[in-house]
Amino acid sequence: TSSHTRIGILNNPSSKIKEDNTAIARGILAAFLTQNNSNLKSFLSKLSKEETAKSLAAGTKIVKFLIPGMDGDTFEKKYNTLGLDLIKTQQMFCQEVLKLLPGQMAVISNGR
Numbered sequence: 001t002s003s004h005t006r007i008g009i010l011n012n013p014s015s016k017i018k019e020d021n022t023a024i025a026r027g028i029l030a031a032f033l034t035q036n037n038s039n040l041k042s043f044l045s046k047l048s049k050e051e052t053a054k055s056l057a058a059g060t061k062i063v064k065f066l067i068p069g070m071d072g073d074t075f076e077k078k079y080n081t082l083g084l085d086l087i088k089t090q091q092m093f094c095q096e097v098l099k100l101l102p103g104q105m106a107v108i109s110n111g112r
Contacts, residue, residue, distance in 0.1 A: 011087045012094035014103025018084070023056045025087055027065075030079040039070045 009032070011025045024047055031043050046052060046065050056062060062079060066072050094100045098108070 010094055011090045012100055012103060012105070013087070013091055017087050017091065022084060022087055023062055024053060026079055026082050027062045029086060030075055030082055031070075034074045034078050035070055039067060042067045043070060 009028055011022075013022070013025070015021060027047055028044065031040050031047075035043065043066070046067060052065060055064075063072060063076055066075065091102075094104075094106075095102065098106065100106055
């Protein structure tokens, strides 16, 4: 609700990290790295819908869910080259530093 609010996401999956089960996580990361805030918010809202997750699991390409105004070429290039190491690093941080169980969610605040 404020232009002074920032959000970040750390992935803490409960299953083995593979290309076919990380489409949403890689989509979120690629969007954070390539899109402006207004497009990012709309795209994340679209990705968070259950029907989107089901469609991606069924094999739909993530570019089908891009919204007007997004830089699709930059997003797609980042999405396709992102790899799984970043997600594995985030998972390790969540479990080793934050002491979360695999798949456990948490909210961390660093406000003033």
